Amino acid sequence: MRIEREHAAAMIIDFQEKLVPAIAGHEELMERVRILLKGLKALRIPMVVTQQNTKGLGMSAPDIWEASGVEDYQDKMDFSGLSVAEPFIRGKRYILVCGMEAHCCVLQTVIDLAAAGYVPVLITDCIGSRKAADLKMAVERARQEGAVLTTYEAILFELLKTAETPLCKEILRLVK
Numbered sequence: 001m002r003i004e005r006e007h008a009a010a011m012i013i014d015f016q017e018k019l020v021p022a023i024a025g026h027e028e029l030m031e032r033v034r035i036l037l038k039g040l041k042a043l044r045i046p047m048v049v050t051q052q053n054t055k056g057l058g059m060s061a062p063d064i065w066e067a068s069g070v071e072d073y074q075d076k077m078d079f080s081g082l083s084v085a086e087p088f089i090r091g092k093r094y095i096l097v098c099g100m101e102a103h104c105c106v107l108q109t110v111i112d113l114a115a116a117g118y119v120p121v122l123i124t125d126c127i128g129s130r131k132a133a134d135l136k137m138a139v140e141r142a143r144q145e146g147a148v149l150t151t152y153e154a155i156l157f158e159l160l161k162t163a164e165t166p167l168c169k170e171i172l173r174l175v176k
Contacts, residue, residue: 001148012033014060030061043160046089047068080105094121100129101134102135106127120148
Protein backbone atom coordinates (compact mmCIF):
# COMPACT_ATOMS: atom_id res chain seq x y z
CA MET A 1 0.00 0.00 0.00
CA ARG A 2 1.40 3.38 -0.99
CA ILE A 3 0.71 6.31 1.30
CA GLU A 4 -0.40 9.17 -0.93
CA ARG A 5 0.01 12.83 -0.08
CA GLU A 6 -3.52 13.88 -1.01
CA HIS A 7 -4.99 11.29 1.35
CA ALA A 8 -2.70 12.00 4.33
CA ALA A 9 -2.83 14.13 7.48
CA ALA A 10 -0.54 14.16 10.51
CA MET A 11 -1.02 14.15 14.25
CA ILE A 12 1.72 15.62 16.44
CA ILE A 13 1.02 14.25 19.89
CA ASP A 14 2.02 15.90 23.18
CA PHE A 15 5.55 17.20 22.57
CA GLN A 16 5.11 19.41 25.63
CA GLU A 17 8.00 21.35 27.14
CA LYS A 18 7.61 19.78 30.58
CA LEU A 19 7.64 16.24 29.14
CA VAL A 20 10.38 16.43 26.51
CA PRO A 21 13.38 16.42 28.92
CA ALA A 22 12.14 13.19 30.56
CA ILE A 23 12.10 11.25 27.28
CA ALA A 24 15.02 8.92 26.53
CA GLY A 25 17.19 10.40 23.75
CA HIS A 26 15.03 13.52 23.59
CA GLU A 27 17.58 15.73 21.81
CA GLU A 28 17.98 13.33 18.88
CA LEU A 29 14.23 12.67 18.87
CA MET A 30 13.41 16.36 18.63
CA GLU A 31 15.88 16.83 15.75
CA ARG A 32 14.18 14.04 13.78
CA VAL A 33 10.75 15.49 14.57
CA ARG A 34 11.84 18.94 13.37
CA ILE A 35 12.94 17.47 10.05
CA LEU A 36 9.72 15.47 9.71
CA LEU A 37 7.50 18.48 10.44
CA LYS A 38 9.41 20.79 8.09
CA GLY A 39 9.08 18.16 5.38
CA LEU A 40 5.36 17.68 6.00
CA LYS A 41 4.89 21.43 5.93
CA ALA A 42 6.73 21.66 2.58
CA LEU A 43 4.55 18.85 1.24
CA ARG A 44 1.44 20.63 2.53
CA ILE A 45 0.27 17.76 4.69
CA PRO A 46 -2.43 18.99 7.10
CA MET A 47 -1.23 18.72 10.70
CA VAL A 48 -2.88 18.88 14.09
CA VAL A 49 -1.00 19.38 17.37
CA THR A 50 -2.43 17.85 20.54
CA GLN A 51 -1.50 18.64 24.11
CA GLN A 52 -2.31 16.48 27.12
CA ASN A 53 -3.80 18.53 29.96
CA THR A 54 -2.20 21.79 28.85
CA LYS A 55 -3.02 23.46 32.16
CA GLY A 56 -0.97 20.88 34.04
CA LEU A 57 1.73 19.95 31.51
CA GLY A 58 2.23 23.19 29.62
CA MET A 59 2.62 24.09 25.98
CA SER A 60 4.28 22.20 23.15
CA ALA A 61 7.98 22.81 22.67
CA PRO A 62 8.72 25.92 20.55
CA ASP A 63 10.44 23.70 17.95
CA ILE A 64 7.09 22.05 17.23
CA TRP A 65 5.39 25.36 16.43
CA GLU A 66 8.27 26.64 14.33
CA ALA A 67 8.79 23.47 12.29
CA SER A 68 5.12 22.67 11.69
CA GLY A 69 3.71 26.13 11.10
CA VAL A 70 0.64 25.05 13.08
CA GLU A 71 -0.66 28.00 15.07
CA ASP A 72 -2.98 26.36 17.61
CA TYR A 73 -3.28 23.16 19.60
CA GLN A 74 -6.04 20.80 20.61
CA ASP A 75 -6.19 20.27 24.36
CA LYS A 76 -7.16 16.81 25.55
CA MET A 77 -7.69 14.95 28.77
CA ASP A 78 -8.20 11.52 27.16
CA PHE A 79 -4.89 9.84 26.39
CA SER A 80 -6.03 9.21 22.82
CA GLY A 81 -6.01 12.26 20.61
CA LEU A 82 -8.59 11.03 18.11
CA SER A 83 -11.62 12.86 19.49
CA VAL A 84 -9.94 16.29 19.42
CA ALA A 85 -8.15 15.69 16.11
CA GLU A 86 -11.01 14.20 14.12
CA PRO A 87 -12.32 17.52 12.74
CA PHE A 88 -8.84 18.18 11.29
CA ILE A 89 -8.24 14.73 9.80
CA ARG A 90 -11.74 13.92 8.55
CA GLY A 91 -11.72 12.92 4.90
CA LYS A 92 -8.13 11.64 5.04
CA ARG A 93 -7.22 7.97 4.97
CA TYR A 94 -3.62 7.85 6.19
CA ILE A 95 -2.87 9.51 9.52
CA LEU A 96 0.82 9.98 10.19
CA VAL A 97 1.53 9.80 13.91
CA CYS A 98 4.48 11.09 15.90
CA GLY A 99 4.61 11.99 19.56
CA MET A 100 5.12 10.96 23.13
CA GLU A 101 4.77 9.01 25.23
CA ALA A 102 4.72 6.15 22.79
CA HIS A 103 3.18 3.59 25.15
CA CYS A 104 0.42 5.88 26.37
CA CYS A 105 -1.00 8.72 24.26
CA VAL A 106 0.58 7.68 20.97
CA LEU A 107 -0.43 4.03 21.24
CA GLN A 108 -3.99 4.77 22.37
CA THR A 109 -4.36 7.22 19.47
CA VAL A 110 -3.11 4.60 17.01
CA ILE A 111 -5.56 2.02 18.41
CA ASP A 112 -8.48 4.46 18.12
CA LEU A 113 -7.47 5.58 14.61
CA ALA A 114 -7.48 1.97 13.40
CA ALA A 115 -10.80 1.25 15.09
CA ALA A 116 -12.31 4.33 13.41
CA GLY A 117 -11.28 3.13 9.94
CA TYR A 118 -8.19 5.26 9.41
CA VAL A 119 -4.81 3.79 8.49
CA PRO A 120 -2.44 4.87 11.26
CA VAL A 121 1.12 5.39 10.02
CA LEU A 122 3.49 5.34 12.97
CA ILE A 123 6.71 7.26 12.40
CA THR A 124 8.78 5.01 14.65
CA ASP A 125 11.85 7.24 14.90
CA CYS A 126 9.67 10.23 15.85
CA ILE A 127 8.06 8.75 18.95
CA GLY A 128 9.50 8.52 22.43
CA SER A 129 9.01 7.22 25.95
CA ARG A 130 10.91 7.59 29.18
CA LYS A 131 11.87 3.90 29.12
CA ALA A 132 13.24 1.92 26.17
CA ALA A 133 11.11 -1.12 27.06
CA ASP A 134 7.92 0.96 26.87
CA LEU A 135 8.93 2.36 23.48
CA LYS A 136 9.71 -1.10 22.11
CA MET A 137 6.43 -2.55 23.36
CA ALA A 138 4.44 0.39 21.99
CA VAL A 139 5.81 -0.22 18.49
CA GLU A 140 5.04 -3.94 18.74
CA ARG A 141 1.51 -3.31 19.98
CA ALA A 142 0.91 -0.69 17.27
CA ARG A 143 1.96 -3.27 14.68
CA GLN A 144 -0.51 -5.76 16.18
CA GLU A 145 -3.25 -3.14 16.01
CA GLY A 146 -2.67 -2.60 12.28
CA ALA A 147 -0.42 0.45 12.16
CA VAL A 148 1.90 0.90 9.20
CA LEU A 149 5.42 1.38 10.56
CA THR A 150 7.94 3.70 8.89
CA THR A 151 10.63 6.30 9.55
CA TYR A 152 10.60 10.04 8.97
CA GLU A 153 12.90 9.90 5.96
CA ALA A 154 11.05 7.00 4.35
CA ILE A 155 7.65 8.68 4.70
CA LEU A 156 8.88 12.01 3.33
CA PHE A 157 10.18 10.32 0.17
CA GLU A 158 7.06 8.15 -0.14
CA LEU A 159 4.85 11.25 0.04
CA LEU A 160 7.14 13.05 -2.42
CA LYS A 161 6.79 10.11 -4.84
CA THR A 162 9.10 11.50 -7.56
CA ALA A 163 12.36 13.38 -7.94
CA GLU A 164 10.77 15.34 -10.79
CA THR A 165 9.44 18.10 -8.58
CA PRO A 166 10.99 21.22 -7.06
CA LEU A 167 10.00 19.85 -3.65
CA CYS A 168 12.56 17.07 -4.04
CA LYS A 169 15.45 19.49 -3.49
CA GLU A 170 13.79 20.83 -0.37
CA ILE A 171 13.25 17.37 1.09
CA LEU A 172 16.83 16.34 0.21
CA ARG A 173 18.13 19.47 1.94
CA LEU A 174 16.17 18.61 5.09
CA VAL A 175 17.26 14.98 5.39
CA LYS A 176 20.98 15.52 4.66
